[in-house]
Amino acid sequence: MWRIRIVCLVLILGYVGIVCRLFYWQVIASDRLRLEAASQYYIQLPLPAQRGSIYASDKSPLVINQPAYLVFASPKSIDNALLFSERISGVLGGTKESIFDSITRPGRVWVPLAHKVESEKADALKLLGLSGLGFEKEPKRFYPEASMAARVVGFVGSDDNGKDTGYFGLEGYYNQELGGKDGMLEIEKDAKGNPIAIGIAKRIESQDGRSLVLWLDRTIQYAVEQKLLDGITKYGAKEGSVVIMDPKTGGILAMASFPGYDQRIYAESDRALYKNPVVGDSYEPGSTFKVMVMSSALDKNVITPLTQVDESGPVKVGEYYIRTWDNKYHGTLTMTQVLEHSSNVGMVSVQKKLGNDAFIDTIHRFGFGEQTNVDLQDETSPSLRDDRDWKEIDLATASFGQGIAVTPLQMVRAVGALANDGWLMEPHVVKDIRDGDGRLISIRPKKIRQVVSSAAAQAITEMMVNAVDSGEAKWAKPKGYRIAGKTGTAQIPVAGHYDDKKTIASFVGFAPSDNPRFVMLVTLREPTSSPWGSETAAPLFFSIARDIFAYYGIGPQ
Amino acid sequence: MMIRWLRFLLATTPVLAFFSILIALFATNTFVGSGRQVVELDRAIEAVGEENVMLEQKVASVSALGAIEVRARELGFTRVPSYVSIGSEQVALHELR
Numbered sequence: 001m002w003r004i005r006i007v008c009l010v011l012i013l014g015y016v017g018i019v020c021r022l023f024y025w026q027v028i029a030s031d032r033l034r035l036e037a038a039s040q041y042y043i044q045l046p047l048p049a050q051r052g053s054i055y056a057s058d059k060s061p062l063v064i065n066q067p068a069y070l071v072f073a074s075p076k077s078i079d080n081a082l083l084f085s086e087r088i089s090g091v092l093g094g095t096k097e098s099i100f101d102s103i104t105r106p107g108r109v110w111v112p113l114a115h116k117v118e119s120e121k122a123d124a125l126k127l128l129g130l131s132g133l134g135f136e137k138e139p140k141r142f143y144p145e146a147s148m149a150a151r152v153v154g155f156v157g158s159d160d161n162g163k164d165t166g167y168f169g170l171e172g173y174y175n176q177e178l179g180g181k182d183g184m185l186e187i188e189k190d191a192k193g194n195p196i197a198i199g200i201a202k203r204i205e206s207q208d209g210r211s212l213v214l215w216l217d218r219t220i221q222y223a224v225e226q227k228l229l230d231g232i233t234k235y236g237a238k239e240g241s242v243v244i245m246d247p248k249t250g251g252i253l254a255m256a257s258f259p260g261y262d263q264r265i266y267a268e269s270d271r272a273l274y275k276n277p278v279v280g281d282s283y284e285p286g287s288t289f290k291v292m293v294m295s296s297a298l299d300k301n302v303i304t305p306l307t308q309v310d311e312s313g314p315v316k317v318g319e320y321y322i323r324t325w326d327n328k329y330h331g332t333l334t335m336t337q338v339l340e341h342s343s344n345v346g347m348v349s350v351q352k353k354l355g356n357d358a359f360i361d362t363i364h365r366f367g368f369g370e371q372t373n374v375d376l377q378d379e380t381s382p383s384l385r386d387d388r389d390w391k392e393i394d395l396a397t398a399s400f401g402q403g404i405a406v407t408p409l410q411m412v413r414a415v416g417a418l419a420n421d422g423w424l425m426e427p428h429v430v431k432d433i434r435d436g437d438g439r440l441i442s443i444r445p446k447k448i449r450q451v452v453s454s455a456a457a458q459a460i461t462e463m464m465v466n467a468v469d470s471g472e473a474k475w476a477k478p479k480g481y482r483i484a485g486k487t488g489t490a491q492i493p494v495a496g497h498y499d500d501k502k503t504i505a506s507f508v509g510f511a512p513s514d515n516p517r518f519v520m521l522v523t524l525r526e527p528t529s530s531p532w533g534s535e536t537a538a539p540l541f542f543s544i545a546r547d548i549f550a551y552y553g554i555g556p557q
Numbered sequence: 558m559m560i561r562w563l564r565f566l567l568a569t570t571p572v573l574a575f576f577s578i579l580i581a582l583f584a585t586n587t588f589v590g591s592g593r594q595v596v597e598l599d600r601a602i603e604a605v606g607e608e609n610v611m612l613e614q615k616v617a618s619v620s621a622l623g624a625i626e627v628r629a630r631e632l633g634f635t636r637v638p639s640y641v642s643i644g645s646e647q648v649a650l651h652e653l654r
Contacts, residue, residue, distance in 0.1 A: 061617045067607045119611065139610075144617035189592075196592050222622045480642075555642040 042200075043189045048137065049180030052209030054153060054170060056218035057253075057431065063153055063171075066142035069122040069135045073111045075103045078132035088113060088133070091124050103132075116140040147262040149221055151276040152255050152429060154377065155263040168274050170212060170429060172377030177433060180209035213432040213440075215251030220244060223547040224254040228522075231540040232258055236528030237505075242544065243278045243408050244520045247416035247510060249445040250425030252374070253518060275378050282382035282405040283523065286490030286533070287325070287342045288508045289401030291460055292414055293350055294339060296362035299422075299456035302353040305336045305463055309349045317396040322348050325489065339467045342487065344400040351399035359395055360387050365451045366414040367424055368406050374427045381407065401490060402498075412521040414451075415508045418460050419484070419516035422452040465513050473507070473538035478546050480556020484516075485509025485541065487533035492526070502526050505533035507541040517552055520544065 025033065054063040071092065078084050085100035092114050102111050116138055117125075125133065141156050154169025166175035183206030188196045224242050232240045241257035257277045261269035275281070297303045311333050314321040322344050330341060338346030351359050363369065369384035382405035385394070397403040406414075409427060417424040426446040433441045452460075464484035468477055473487055488506040491498035505527050510519035520541060527536040549555075618624060 060620065061613075064613060064617060065610060066614050067610055119607075142614055142617070144614075144621040146621070146623055148623075190589060196589055218622060550640060 041188055042186050045185040045187075047183035047185055047204070047206040048139075049182050049206040050139065050208040051141075051156070051164060051180065052174075052178040052211040052434075054178075054212045054214065056214055056216050056221070058218065059213065060218055061144055062149060062214070062216075062218065064142050064144070065139040067119050068116040068138055068140040069119075070115055070138040071113045071117050071122065071125060072134045072136065073099075073103050073113055074132045074134060075108055075111060076132070078103060078130075084130055084132065087128050087130060088125070091121060091128070092117070141263075143264055145218060145222075147260070147264065148218065148225060149216060149255065150260050150263045151257055151274075151278075152216065152252075152376065153263060155266045155274075157266070168377050169276060170214075170376065173375050174210075174212060174430070178209040178212070180436070181207040183207070208436040210436070211434045212430045213434060214429055215246065215249070215253060215431045216255070216429060217253050219551055220548060221254040221256065223551070224544055225256045225258075227540060227544050227547070228256050229258055231522075231524065231536075231543075234529070235505075235524055235536040235540075237524040237526060237536070239277070239525040240540075241278050241408055241523050242520065242540075243412050244518050244544075244548075245412050245416050245425075245427055247419035247425070247516050247519045250413070250416070250427045251431060251445070252427055252429045255429075276376060278408045279372075279374055279376050279379040280407070282380070282407050283504050283506075283525075284404060284490040284493070285401040285406050285411055286488035286504065286506065287344075287401055288411065288415070288486050288488035288506055288521075288533075289404065289406075290339060290342065290347050290399070291418060291464060291486050291508075292362060292366050293347060293354065293359070293399050294335065294463065295418055295452045295456050295460040296358065296365075297335075297350050297354045298459050299452035300354060300358060302355075303335050303350060305334065305459055307335050308332050309335070309338060309343075309346045311338075311341075311343050311345045313345075315345045315348050317348060318391075318393050320393050320396075322396055336463045336466050339463050339486065340470050342400075342467075342471070347399040348396045351395055356390065356395055359399070360390060362451075363398070363404070365424075365449065366417065367448065367451075368404070368410055368414070372407075372409050372413055372427050374409060375429050379407075379409075381410070401488060408521050408523055411508060412519055415510065415521070416519040417451050418457050418464075419510040419513075419519050420457075421454040422450045422457040424448040424451050461513050464509065468509065472532070472534035473542075476539035476542045478542055478549065478556070481511060481545070481549065481554075482513040482557065483509055483511040483542075483545065484513040485511075485538070487538050489531060489533045501531070503531040505531065505535075505537040507533050507537040509541060511545055511549075512554060512557075517554070518548060 050065060053061055053065065056062050073084070075081070081100055081104050085096040085103065088099055089096040099113065102108070122135060126135070152169050154167055154171035156164050156166050156171055159165040164179070166172045166178060171178065183204045186202040188200050190196055224244065228240050228242050231237070239257070239259065242254065243252065244254040245252055255276070255278050259273065261273040266274070310331070311324070311329050312331055313329055314323045324344055325342060329345070330337070330343070333341065333343060333346055335346070335350070338350070354362070363384065369381060371379050371381045384404070394403055413424065413427050424447070426448055428443055428445070430443055432443065435441070461484045464486055465482050468474065468483050468485045471487065477483060486508055488508070490504045490506070491500065492502040492504060494502070504523055504525050506521065506523040508521045510516040522537040522541045522544070524537050524540070530536055
């Protein structure tokens with residue numbers, strides 16, 4: 001009897017064991033087993049998305065993709081590690097010892113040897129016919145126009161996971177749109193690893209990145225970069241920048257700054273150069289700021305172009321004396337002459353006529369102290385002092401552009417409003433976004449607000465035309481063109497005071513003044529040939545303007 | 558009549574089943590073998606795609622403004638220091654016949 005019981009017990013324990021094992025397989029280990037089975041029956045192929053391209057306004061490419069490869073080694077399939085290392089290093093460069101060391105390290109089944117290897121080198125490697133050498137597509141960026149507009153475009157690097165990611169400029173701002181979404185193909189395979197055509201297949205299509213079509217005109221950009229480099233050398237400036245905008249749409253036609261970097265070899269450049277100073281750096285605008293204050297006073301009807309002001313000597317503000325830039329005084333001046341002579345004394349008078357609240361409101365309405373919302377990653381905005389913290393001397397100096405910081409883009413946008421019947425526009429670099437199916441999404445120009453009336457804009461335009469025709473920079477102006485503009489020479493604040501010898505020379509203006517096609521700002525930091533904007537930035541402005549007139553086919557009148 | 562039909566069906570069913578299995582086997586084997594062709598076609602598509610990308614790259618390179626300027630200099634063109642604009646009234650278009 002006890003034997004029968006033992007047999008029964010063994011059988012019961014056997015059944016319990018089977019049930020437990022089945023429970024383990026079907027419940028606890030099911031996911032792992034399912035994956036293991038799937039890996040035996042299915043191939044999973046990644047379908048990488050192509051990063052979108054970037055085109056200039058004439059649809060010529062500024063950034064496209066070129067075929068490149070990730071070269072890797074499978075140590076288990078390598079016959080002779082020493083020979084393998086020697087032959088690979090002969091093509092890829094580097095030392096054979098480092099390759100040998102990486103492929104012979106114990107436990108390694110997959111070793112990346114080089115990223116983004118161009119087709120020519122990859123073909124040379126394929127010809128070696130080495131076992132254990134593999135290739136995976138890893139496209140890289142190609143810049144047909146070399147380093148043109150590098151700070152506008154930005155660059156593509158790797159994120160923490162080694163995935164391509166855009167940094168700075170457009171690549172950074174539009175990283176999601178440009179990057180697209182990777183897809184995947186899962187298909188049943190036969191014993192040799194070939195896909196079974198009638199087998200089960202699951203395909204998730206990749207979504208290629210969208211392409212960008214810019215407002216940026218590559219011909220203007222090319223001319224601007226060449227002229228700016230020449231100008232920096234000629235005037236012995238430390239840095240320089242030029243930004244050109246279509247005042248009617250806010251489209252950025254050109255944007256350049258030097259010293260810069262080459263996005264093809266960005267890793268070799270100083271990281272401080274990655275930032276675009278046109279949107280990321282601030283400066284004191286100096287006399288170029290006067291046109292905003294003057295236009296606002298015209299708009300509020302507290303002055304007319306013929307209103308007179310006394311400029312017989314320095315004006316006292318609190319305990320300070322405000323002088324003219326050359327310490328020369330012209331007696332009675334009209335407002336038009338205040339701009340023509342760039343009179344600081346005259347501007348203090350305008351600010352007083354305008355009143356403190358209206359003056360501070362003017363600064364806000366022209367968009368200073370707020371980001372322009374340009375579609376570039378690295379935009380900043382210098383903060384303004386609180387409205388209650390403006391002292392009498394702050395208001396006086398701000399009327400001629402000292403003691404207030406702006407970005408070059410804020411400045412060009414504000415002056416662009418004067419060229420656009422008083423309407424402030426949102427600046428944009430991208431004009432259209434094109435998706436993988438070729439559908440075009442246009443980004444419509446965005447009006448922010450009317451900062452001055454159309455009449456005030458026309459009046460200030462005439463005053464600016466006079467400032468160019470009769471001002472300090474008249475010698476450099478192209479003959480026969482009506483250009484509205486204003487020079488600026490701002491001292492640079494250093495450790496709580498202004499350095500007399502260091503200036504930022506600038507010129508801002510638009511042309512043709514009757515139907516403006518462009519508004520442009522030129523800034524030169526610490527020019528050594530002359531500290532004045534009229535002798536450095538202004539001639540550079542006119543030199544670029546000449547090229548644009550020729551390019552647009554605008555003849556002299 | 559009904560019985561004859563049933564007998565006919567009973568007689569033909571195994572034959573039909575046999576041929577169906579035969580066709581299925583033939584088709585399966587044919588399509589299984591074509592998996593390799595699918596791979597080859599995919600590779601060909603990929604190669605053509607890559608060639609297109611490379612051609613696009615070449616076209617972009619030679620039509621870049623920097624490249625055009627280099628070619629222009631090689632051909633003897635130089636940068637003009639200044640230029641003269643001619644107003645429309647100065648062009649004798651109306652005299653052309």
